[in-house]
Structure formats: structure tokens, C-alpha cells
Amino acid sequence: MSGTNGVASDVTTESPDVAVVGAGPSGLTAARELAASGLDVLVLDRERQAGGIPRHSDHTGYGLRDLRRVMNGPAYARLLAERAVEAGARVRTSAMVTGWAGERSLDVTTPEGRIRVDASAVVLATGARERPRTARLVPGDRPPGVMNTGQLQNLVHLHHREVGTRAVIVGAELVSWSAVLTLREAGCRTVLMTTEHPHAESYAAFSVPGRAVLRVPVATRTRVARIIGHHAVEAVEVEDLATGARRTVPCDTVIFTGDWIPDHELARAAGLALDPGSKGPLVDNALRTSRPGVFAVGNLVHPVDTADVAALDGHHVARHVRDYLAGVLPQGPGIPLRAEAPFTWVSPGLIRPGAGTPPRERILLWSAEQRLVARVEVTQDGRRIARRTLPWPVSPGRVFRVPSSLLSGADPHGGPITIALA
Amino acid sequence: MNTRQMRYGPLPVERVDVAVIGGGVVGAAVARALSAYELSVALVEARADVGDGTSKANTAILHTGFDAKPGTLESRLVRRGCELLADYATKTGIPVERTGAVLVAWTEEELAALPGLAAKAAENGYERCEIVDAEEVYRQVPALAPGALGGLTVPDESIICPWTTTLAFATEALSRGAYLLLNTRVEGVEPPSGTADTVLRTSRGTLRAGWVVNAAGLGSDVIDGLFGHKRFTVTPRRGELFVFDKLARPMVNRIVLPVPSSRGKGVLVSPTIYGNIMLGPTAEDRDDRTDTSTSEDGFAFLLEKGRKLMPALLEEEVTASYAGLRAATEHGDYQVFLDAGQRYLVLGGIRSTGLTSAMAVAEHALGLLGEAGLRLDAKATLPDPPRMPNIGEAFPRPYERADLIAEDPAYGTAVCFCERVTEGEIRDALASPIPPADIDGLRRRTRALMGRCQGFFCGAEVEKRLCAGVAREHGENGDTEKTGEAQ
Ligand SMILES: Cc1cc2nc3c(=O)[nH]c(=O)nc-3n(C[C@H](O)[C@H](O)[C@H](O)COP(=O)(O)OP(=O)(O)OC[C@H]3O[C@@H](n4cnc5c(N)ncnc54)[C@H](O)[C@@H]3O)c2cc1C
Ligand SMILES: Cc1cc2nc3c(=O)[nH]c(=O)nc-3n(C[C@H](O)[C@H](O)[C@H](O)COP(=O)(O)OP(=O)(O)OC[C@H]3O[C@@H](n4cnc5c(N)ncnc54)[C@H](O)[C@@H]3O)c2cc1C
Numbered sequence: 001m002s003g004t005n006g007v008a009s010d011v012t013t014e015s016p017d018v019a020v021v022g023a024g025p026s027g028l029t030a031a032r033e034l035a036a037s038g039l040d041v042l043v044l045d046r047e048r049q050a051g052g053i054p055r056h057s058d059h060t061g062y063g064l065r066d067l068r069r070v071m072n073g074p075a076y077a078r079l080l081a082e083r084a085v086e087a088g089a090r091v092r093t094s095a096m097v098t099g100w101a102g103e104r105s106l107d108v109t110t111p112e113g114r115i116r117v118d119a120s121a122v123v124l125a126t127g128a129r130e131r132p133r134t135a136r137l138v139p140g141d142r143p144p145g146v147m148n149t150g151q152l153q154n155l156v157h158l159h160h161r162e163v164g165t166r167a168v169i170v171g172a173e174l175v176s177w178s179a180v181l182t183l184r185e186a187g188c189r190t191v192l193m194t195t196e197h198p199h200a201e202s203y204a205a206f207s208v209p210g211r212a213v214l215r216v217p218v219a220t221r222t223r224v225a226r227i228i229g230h231h232a233v234e235a236v237e238v239e240d241l242a243t244g245a246r247r248t249v250p251c252d253t254v255i256f257t258g259d260w261i262p263d264h265e266l267a268r269a270a271g272l273a274l275d276p277g278s279k280g281p282l283v284d285n286a287l288r289t290s291r292p293g294v295f296a297v298g299n300l301v302h303p304v305d306t307a308d309v310a311a312l313d314g315h316h317v318a319r320h321v322r323d324y325l326a327g328v329l330p331q332g333p334g335i336p337l338r339a340e341a342p343f344t345w346v347s348p349g350l351i352r353p354g355a356g357t358p359p360r361e362r363i364l365l366w367s368a369e370q371r372l373v374a375r376v377e378v379t380q381d382g383r384r385i386a387r388r389t390l391p392w393p394v395s396p397g398r399v400f401r402v403p404s405s406l407l408s409g410a411d412p413h414g415g416p417i418t419i420a421l422a
Numbered sequence: 423m424n425t426r427q428m429r430y431g432p433l434p435v436e437r438v439d440v441a442v443i444g445g446g447v448v449g450a451a452v453a454r455a456l457s458a459y460e461l462s463v464a465l466v467e468a469r470a471d472v473g474d475g476t477s478k479a480n481t482a483i484l485h486t487g488f489d490a491k492p493g494t495l496e497s498r499l500v501r502r503g504c505e506l507l508a509d510y511a512t513k514t515g516i517p518v519e520r521t522g523a524v525l526v527a528w529t530e531e532e533l534a535a536l537p538g539l540a541a542k543a544a545e546n547g548y549e550r551c552e553i554v555d556a557e558e559v560y561r562q563v564p565a566l567a568p569g570a571l572g573g574l575t576v577p578d579e580s581i582i583c584p585w586t587t588t589l590a591f592a593t594e595a596l597s598r599g600a601y602l603l604l605n606t607r608v609e610g611v612e613p614p615s616g617t618a619d620t621v622l623r624t625s626r627g628t629l630r631a632g633w634v635v636n637a638a639g640l641g642s643d644v645i646d647g648l649f650g651h652k653r654f655t656v657t658p659r660r661g662e663l664f665v666f667d668k669l670a671r672p673m674v675n676r677i678v679l680p681v682p683s684s685r686g687k688g689v690l691v692s693p694t695i696y697g698n699i700m701l702g703p704t705a706e707d708r709d710d711r712t713d714t715s716t717s718e719d720g721f722a723f724l725l726e727k728g729r730k731l732m733p734a735l736l737e738e739e740v741t742a743s744y745a746g747l748r749a750a751t752e753h754g755d756y757q758v759f760l761d762a763g764q765r766y767l768v769l770g771g772i773r774s775t776g777l778t779s780a781m782a783v784a785e786h787a788l789g790l791l792g793e794a795g796l797r798l799d800a801k802a803t804l805p806d807p808p809r810m811p812n813i814g815e816a817f818p819r820p821y822e823r824a825d826l827i828a829e830d831p832a833y834g835t836a837v838c839f840c841e842r843v844t845e846g847e848i849r850d851a852l853a854s855p856i857p858p859a860d861i862d863g864l865r866r867r868t869r870a871l872m873g874r875c876q877g878f879f880c881g882a883e884v885e886k887r888l889c890a891g892v893a894r895e896h897g898e899n900g901d902t903e904k905t906g907e908a909q
Contacts (some may be wrong), residue, residue, distance in 0.1 A: 132876035
């Protein structure tokens with residue numbers, strides 16, 4: 001029984017080998033692999049159902065790289081949860097981790113009571129969310145009807161509620177098109193998508209259902225400068241970034257999409273070293289954080305990639321967690337990995353020699369700008385160690401992947417490695 | 423009076439001894455005080471909830487009154503109100519934290535003004551201010567930008583929950599038998615002739631009152647006009663604020679004040695009772711008394727101030743921004759006038775200290791009314807003051823109370839994750855004597871949806887629960903028609 005603050009008299013303690021925080025694709029996949037190797041794994045998720053974001057992402061496009069089939073979000077979420085349970089993991093929902101009680105101990109609130117989880121290793125898999133209007137500093141009135149894609153999908157797919165009839169979508173990345181689909185299903189027309197970029201970022205990926213089928217006008221190089229409407233949204237004011245000209249676009253719904261921030265509250269509460277670019281915890285190629293025995297996976301460390309990539313993080317981390325528990329995880333300092341503009345973050349941010357390749361043998365980067373030709377250059381201590389033109393473009397709003405083999409020429413005793421576009 | 427009558431349908435009462443117009447913190451405090459006596463009292467509010475005007479959008483500081491203008495009514499009532507409210511908060515569970523404040527001087531001129539401010543504080547009856555050097559300022563606020571020259575400490579400035587305060591006053595008034603008439607806008611007044619009642623024409627019908635107290639905040643001059651007076655004009659002075667993510671909270675442990683200027687109290691950085699950091703407010707005179715929108719200029723100004731005061735703060739995310747309107751007038755003090763012939767009292771111009779002073783304003787109001795002939799016979803017994811749910815961050819909340827969860831699992835079921843609001847708290851708010859009318863009202867009672875995700879995860883879930891609650895209220899009389907709603 002723990003009793004630190006006088007109100008903890010009824011706290012029960014659990015001591016699993018591994019506690020996984022977050023039952024999204026990454027956490028569930030890690031749990032399944034770890035449980036399959038005979039470890040006692042406890043997964044904690046604050047939602048009433050396991051599955052993470054895909055639970056309410058009711059469209060196809062899930063499972064390609066991890067399950068080698070394509071399915072819709074809710075089915076994918078259910079399958080990952082079933083597989084984790086079949087492998088022997090204990091998946092506990094309505095279990096909100098509220099803080100740390102020790103290095104690898106968690107305070108958890110559940111309807112059955114307050115629990116303290118003393119684990120030997122912890123995997124953080126808490127995901128990412130879109131920045132809301134407030135964090136983007138969009139002024140004006142504050143009526144209801146302004147939300148993120150996450151809330152929209154919850155409303156439409158889980159609660160079957162109505163939204164408005166005319167929506168403006170802020171952002172034109174993958175998730176923004178997902179919002180268009182959801183709105184359409186709810187009978188709401190997207191009258192405009194705005195993006196500060198010169199191109200609709202995910203135009204290529206969505207070219208077929210995108211402009212052609214959905215026929216959504218995309219205003220590039222624009223931003224929403226103000227929201228108008230006392231009791232309900234009446235319009236937004238849209239500014240042309242090149243000319244400063246403004247126009248009023250009537251609408252009753254505004255969806256702020258993309259602009260991801262990791263759900264890093266627990267990482268920060270633990271004082272873990274953070275990646276200044278992504279704001280997620282800094283991890284190495286084994287996905288370990290700065291605290292021994294605490295790992296981080298999924299969109300928490302790369303906000304945001306597709307669900308299958310998050311799931312494969314879970315697959316990747318399992319071996320390293322087992323090594324940690326067995327006391328054979330290689331130690332020693334890591335080499336910082338940095339990315340130059342237009343990249344805003346790179347994951348992992350640390351390469352620890354001897355810890356193997358990063359997940360999927362890929363380095364993940366996020367760019368603020370579009371580059372149709374991606375000539376990647378890797379340098380260390382003023383020396384170029386690789387240069388390659390990759391066959392895919394650099395686009396804002398989606399992860400840019402670089403094979404980790406480009407780092408193989410790095411000096412394990414050398415200084416920071418930098419990835420840049422030539 | 424059932425909760426439906428509070429908001430919808432014909433007024434549940436035709437005549438009261440005293441009608442208090444305005445259900446902000448001041449009107450609620452007055453109604454609470456009056457209802458301790460053998461009087462029928464109605465609190466008449468245009469909006470669907472109490473505390474939905476200026477009282478919901480301020481910087482939420484329980485002021486000592488150290489910087490008031492000595493000798494004014496405001497100075498006296500702030501000082502007294504601070505004592506009364508601190509005590510009342512302890513009794514009812516309104517969250518308060520005595521963080522203390524430090525006033526920071528950035529220029530030689532400001533530094534030179536500190537002794538004068540300390541002397542003024544003493545004149546206002548506050549003796550505990552202390553002038554400190556730059557080193558001490560940085561010890562107290564390490565995250566402060568470089569360049570501070572010195573400061574003045576005010577150890578008793580506190581932060582308080584403004585929402586719970588107004589709600590506690592109104593809840594107690596209700597429990598003492600007062601009528602709470604929401605969605606009830608006073609649109610016309612027939613002042614009394616002789617001993618006849620005043621007739622108030624409202625959006626829900628006619629209400630007659632023996633006495634009338636005008637606590638209509640931004641609308642107080644308009645009501646005063648309806649009584650035939652022209653004593654002051656309210657100019658809404660907008661104040662915009664940023665609320666930063668809770669992750670910023672360790673940066674600021676006390677209220678950081680600027681040296682005041684003639685424009686008002688200036689931009690401060692302060693912890694909030696909910697565990698965030700607040701930056702603001704701006705001060706800008708406006709025309710529209712209903713326009714609480716935020717502005718690009720206001721945001722730019724706050725960002726610039728923030729950069730100067732505490733650059734590290736701007737690294738954190740902004741969780742919320744809002745604007746409040748101070749009921750400023752052309753006068754330097756509260757506008758309190760009693761017209762014995764009309765049996766009418768106005769409490770106007772309570773612009774930037776009304777949260778603190780409300781209980782003292784009420785006490786003062788009762789004194790004036792009593793002198794003017796309102797009979798004040800104390801009720802033989804009064805119900806205990808309400809115990810308000812704690813939504814303050816510094817005190818144990820249901821999600822972390824194993825004892826509560828063991829009794830009722832609903833307190834262990836988190837619904838709004840960022841703010842850790844449980845199913846039990848939302849249920850309790852919906853079943854409380856003054857239930858919320860909308861999402862904003864639920865937020866003010868529980869904190870639901872005021873966190874960093876702004877509804878990404880739980881918005882739909884919270885809305886569902888609110889709708890169920892509101893539907894129950896509408897259906898209370900076996901009638902689902904929504905009538906007489908004022909907006
Ligand atoms: C609208 C939208 C559409 C998308 N469409 C696609 C698509 O078509 N195809 C695709 O591949 N990807 C898509 N994605 C991306 C995909 O959903 C994510 O990549 C994936 O869900 C990430 O998995 P994760 O495990 O990192 O995190 P998440 O799925 O976000 O899961 C995190 C989990 O952690 C839990 N959690 C967080 N904090 C705590 C705590 N303190 N205590 C307990 N539990 C906690 C949360 O409840 C959540 O269940 C989409 C995303 C969005 C938002
Ligand atoms: C930016 C800002 C910061 C502040 N900071 C602080 C602080 O830190 N500490 C502090 O003590 N004070 C502070 N204040 C001041 C404090 O908020 C106000 O003094 C206080 O809320 C005033 O309360 P009230 O009841 O007079 O007005 P309100 O809260 O405005 O209440 C008046 C009510 O009257 C109603 N009404 C108006 N007309 C009619 C009508 N015709 N019929 C029926 N009802 C009507 C309105 O709907 C409203 O609800 C601040 C104010 C602002 C704007």
C-alpha cells in the first residue's frame with residue numbers, strides 16, 4: 001500500500017513486468033509482442049475502448065505495412081486489441097495514468113479505484129493530437145462549431161451527431177482529407193480548405209478522391225485570420241498571405257486539422273529529455289528515452305505518421321524492452337541526430353552505436369516546405385558521409401522517410417550527425 | 423421553484439420585496455445577503471446562467487487592495503471584501519491560493535515609484551508590502567526576463583476561482599429561499615409612485631418589487647436611465663488574456679505585477695487556480711457592450727509583453743484566450759447611489775475589483791437599504807452554506823481521491839482527460855441546484871473541456887452528457903417546449 005499524500009489509503013498496487021501507457025496501434029502492438037514472449041504486460045488506456053485514434057477513424061487505409069492488408073480504422077483497432085489480449089496482455093481501459101509515483105511507477109485512476117503500477121519497464125505510447133484553434137492563436141468570437149478532426153470524428157462516428165452544413169477546413173494534409181470525408185458523411189459540405197503552403201500538401205496522395213471526386217476548393221498561401229459569430233459560427237476571415245487581402249467566407253463549422261503536438265504530459269512530468277523539434281521525448285534507435293527502462297513509441301515520438309508505422313514501432317521496441325529486462329541492452333552515449341531546415345524534427349534524435357537499426361530501418365523527418373526533388377545529404381563533423389536523391393518528394397504535413405543505411409558511414413565515436421537537403 | 427422555472431416559462435413569482443437586477447458576482451452576493459432576512463428576494467439575470475458576464479472573464483485575483491486609491495469607497499470595500507471572501511471561501515470550499523505577488527520595476531522611474539506604492543498600501547490599511555532588490559525578485563520568479571531592477575512584494579495577494587464564487591453566492595441565496603430568474607432581461611421599468619411597487623417589464627413577463635437593486639454591470643447605466651437618472655456612462659474596457667498550458671505552471675509561483683499606470687493595473691503574469699499561467703489583460707475602450715471577441719492587435723500586444731516579461735513562457739502552448747469587459751465609467755470610484763424615494767439602489771462602475779469586493783459591496787448595500795427603511799429582520803434559522811465542488815488544482819480532486827472512488831466509481835471514470843474531470847463531477851454539476859445551461863456553464867462548474875486538447879478527445883462525450891442533462895431540465899414539467907428564452 002502506498003500512502004504519500006494521506007488520501008491514498010485505498011490504493012492497490014500492481015507489479016507487471018511491463019506497463020504500456022496507451023492502447024493505440026503502437027502500444028497494442030508492443031503489448032502483443034511482449035506478452036507473446038511470456039512477460040506480464042499491463043496496458044492502460046483512459047478511453048473506454050482500446051484502439052486509439054483508429055477507433056473513430058471510420059475509413060479505410062489502415063494496416064498496410066503491419067498486417068499486410070488494408071482495413072478500416074475501427075476494425076483495425078478491434079483486431080489489434082484482440083491480438084494483444086490473445087497473446088496474454090492485460091488491457092485495462094477507463095484507466096487514466098495521471099502521473100508518476102516513482103522511476104517506473106505510475107499513478108492510475110480507474111472506476112475500480114486508484115492504482116499504483118510498479119513496473120520493471122514502461123512503454124509510453126500516448127499518441128499525438130492536433131493543435132486546437134486556441135494554440136494557433138486565431139482570434140475572434142468563440143462560438144461552438146470550431147473543432148479538430150479528432151472531435152469531428154468522435155462526434156460523427158462514435159456519437160452519430162450532426163455537424164453543420166458548410167465547413168471551412170484549416171490545413172490540406174492527409175488528415176484534412178480525412179476530415180472532408182467525415183464531413184461529407186455527416187452531410188456537411190466543405191466550402192474551402194486553406195493552407196499556408198503554396199501547394200495542397202497531400203494533393204498527390206489524395207489526387208483521385210481529392211480534388212476530382214470531392215471537388216473541394218483549396219486556397220493555398222492563405223490563413224484563417226479571424227472567426228466570426230456570437231452563438232454559432234457565421235464566417236471566417238481568410239487572408240491571402242501574398243497580398244494581405246482579406247475576404248469573408250460564410251460557414252457554420254471550422255475544422256482545424258493537422259499541426260500535431262505529441263501528448264507528452266507524462267513524458268514531461270517525468271522530466272524526460274525532449275526533442276525540441278517534435279516536442280516528444282527524445283529517443284534512440286532502440287526507442288528508449290533518457291530514463292532507464294522507459295521507452296516511447298508511435299506518434300508520441302513522430303507526430304504524426306500513419307498507424308501502421310506506429311504499430312511497427314511497437315514491434316521494434318519489444319526486443320529492446322526484453323533486452324533491458326534481461327540486463328543486456330547496450331549502454332554508452334549516443335550520437336545526436338539533427339535535421340536542418342526545412343526539416344523541423346527528426347526521429348530518432350539519438351543514434352546509439354550497437355543498438356541496431358531504428359524501426360523499419362528508416363529515419364523519419366518532418367518538413368515545413370515542399371521539395372519536389374529530395375537530394376538528401378548526411379554529414380558528421382564537417383564530413384559528408386552520404387548523399388542520395390530519394391525517389392519521393394518532401395511534403396509538409398507528412399513524414400519524409402530516409403533509409404537508415406545512409407548513416408552507416410558515421411563514426412561511432414564522432415560528433416552529431418546532420419541530415420539536410422542539398 | 424424547480425430548476426425549469428429558473429430558466430423557462432412564465433415567472434414563478436409576481437411580486438417580491440426586493441429584486442436584484444444582474445446575476446454577476448455582485449448581484450449574487452447582494453441576493454445572498456438579502457435572503458438572510460425575512461424578505462422575498464429575486465435575482466434577475468438576462469442570461470441563461472449566473473456569472474456569465476464580466477464575472478466569468480477576469481484575472482481572478484483576490485486583491486488586498488494595496489494599490490487602490492486611498493479614501494475611495496473602492497479602497498474600503500476591496501479591503502473588507504477580501505477578508506470576507508477569504509473567510510467565506512474556507513467555509514464553502516471555494517478554491518483560493520495565497521500565492522502572494524511581486525510587483526516588478528523595469529526602469530529607474532518604476533523603481534523610484536516603489537516607496538510611494540508601499541506608502542499608499544499602508545494608507546489603504548495594508549502594511550505587509552516590502553521593497554526587495556533584483557536578486558530577491560529573481561529568487562521569487564526565476565523565469566523572469568533579465569533586466570528587472572527591483573520589486574515590491576505583496577504577500578497576501580491571492581488567486582481564487584471566480585466561477586465557484588458567483589455560483590456559491592447564488593446557490594446559497596437559492597437555499598435561503600430567493601428566486602433565481604435566469605433568461606430574464608429587464609427591458610422596462612415603471613418607477614414607483616408613492617408606496618406602490620416598482621414594475622419591472624422583463625423578457626419573461628412582469629415582476630413587481632418593493633425595492634430594486636441595480637447590479638447590472640455593463641448594463642447598470644441603462645437600468646439607471648430607466649429609473650430616470652443620468653449619473654454615469656459605462657464604457658466597456660476590453661481586457662484580453664492568454665491562458666498557457668499547465669506544463670508552464672512551475673515557471674510562475676506568484677502573481678507578477680507591473681508597476682501600475684494611469685491606464686489601469688497593466689499586464690500581469692499569474693498562476694490560475696486551475697493550474698495554468700495567465701498573461702494579460704490588455705485595456706482598450708470599446709463601444710459594444712456585448713463584444714467579447716479577441717483581436718489580432720490584442721494578441722500581438724500580449725505576445726510582445728510576454729516576450730519582454732518571460733520569454734520562456736512563450737515556448738509553451740496557449741490553451742485558451744478570452745476577453746472580458748470592465749464596466750469602466752468616467753468616474754474614479756464605484757458608482758453607488760441610493761434613492762430612498764424610489765426605493766432603488768444602484769451598484770455601478772465596479773470595473774476591475776468587483777470579484778474581491780462583492781461581499782463588502784453587499785454588506786454596504788444592506789446598510790444603505792436598512793437606513794433608507796428596508797426592514798431587515800434576520801431569519802430565525804438559515805441553512806448551512808453550500809459546500810462547493812473543488813475545481814482548484816492545489817487541493818485534492820475526485821480523480822485522485824481513493825476514498826471517494828471506492829464509494830462511487832463514477833469519480834474514478836475520467837471523461838475530460840486533460841483536466842481530469844470525472845463522470846461523477848459532471849453528473850453532480852448537472853444535478854446541482856443551479857445546473858449548467860450550456861457547454862460553457864458546464865466548463866465553469868467542472869473544468870470539462872478547458873484543457874489543452876480543447877475537445878479533441880472528449881468534446882463529443884462531454885456534449886452528449888450535457889445534452890442529456892439539459893433535456894432533463896426542459897422536461898421537468900412534463901413539457902419539452904422551450905419558452906421565454908432571452909438572448
Ligand atoms: C483523423 C485521422 C485520420 C487518420 N487516418 C489514418 C489512415 O487512414 N491511415 C493510417 O494509417 N493512419 C491514419 N491516421 C494516423 C493514425 O491514427 C495514428 O498514426 C495512430 O493512431 C498512432 O498510433 P499511436 O499508438 O501512436 O497513438 P494513438 O492511436 O493516438 O493512441 C494513443 C492512446 O493513448 C491513450 N493515452 C494517452 N494518454 C494516456 C494516459 N495518460 N493514460 C492512459 N491512456 C492514455 C489514448 O487514450 C489513446 O488511446 C489518422 C489520424 C487521424 C487523427
Ligand atoms: C479583464 C478583467 C480583469 C479583472 N480582474 C479582476 C481581478 O483580478 N480581481 C477582481 O476582484 N476583479 C477583477 N475584475 C473585475 C470583476 O470581474 C468585476 O468587477 C465583476 O465581475 C463585476 O461584477 P458585476 O456583478 O458587477 O458584473 P457582471 O458580472 O457583468 O454582472 C452583471 C450582470 O447583469 C446582467 N444584466 C445586465 N443588464 C441586464 C438587464 N437589463 N436585465 C437583467 N440582467 C442584466 C448581465 O447579463 C450580467 O450577468 C476584472 C475585470 C476584467 C474585465
